[in-house]
Amino acid sequence: MIIGAHxxxxxxxxxxxxxxxxxxxxxxxxDVGGGWLIFGLPPAEVAVHPSDTNGVHEFYLVCDSVAAxxxxxxxxxxxxxxxxxxxWGLLTHVVLPGGGKLGVYQPRHARPEDMTAEPAxxxxxxxxxxxxxx
Numbered sequence: 001m002i003i004g005a006h007x008x009x010x011x012x013x014x015x016x017x018x019x020x021x022x023x024x025x026x027x028x029x030x031d032v033g034g035g036w037l038i039f040g041l042p043p044a045e046v047a048v049h050p051s052d053t054n055g056v057h058e059f060y061l062v063c064d065s066v067a068a069x070x071x072x073x074x075x076x077x078x079x080x081x082x083x084x085x086x087x088w089g090l091l092t093h094v095v096l097p098g099g100g101k102l103g104v105y106q107p108r109h110a111r112p113e114d115m116t117a118e119p120a121x122x123x124x125x126x127x128x129x130x131x132x133x134x
Contacts, residue, residue: 002115005044007059009100016097024076025061043114060103066090069104080104 011017018037021027027039042062063069070080070092081093081101089107096102 009059011096011098011100013098020097024078045112058103060105063104063106066092066106
C-alpha cells in the first residue's frame with residue numbers, strides 16, 4: 001500500500017536550495033527533467049502532534065550527532081542555529097540559500113523500525129472464461 005513518503009520544501013530560490021541538498025548535504029537525487037531534482041532520503045518517521053490548527057506540517061532531518069552535524073556544516077561555511085535541548089532530543093537548524101529554515105535533530109526518543117517498500121507485484125492476467133457449450 002504505502003511505499004514511501006514525498007516531502008516538499010517550498011523555496012523562493014529552488015535552484016540554490018537544490019544545490020545545497022545535492023552538494024552540501026550530499027543527498028542522492030534524480031533529475032526528472034529541466035533540472036528538477038528529487039532527492040532520496042534515509043528512512044523516515046511521522047508523528048502527529050496536537051495543534052489548534054490543521055494543515056500545519058514540519059520537516060526535519062534526523063542525525064546521529066548534532067555536534068558532528070554542526071561541525072561538518074561549519075567546515076563547509078554553513079551556519080547553524082543554536083543547539084537547543086528538547087525533551088525528545090537536541091535540535092538545530094540550517095538556513096537554506098533560499099532563506100527557509102531546515103530543522104535537524106538528534107533524537108532521544110525511541111524510533112520505529114524502518115519500513116521497507118515491497119516490490120511492485122505484477123497483476124495477474126484475468127482468467128479466461130469458457131463460453132458455455134450447446
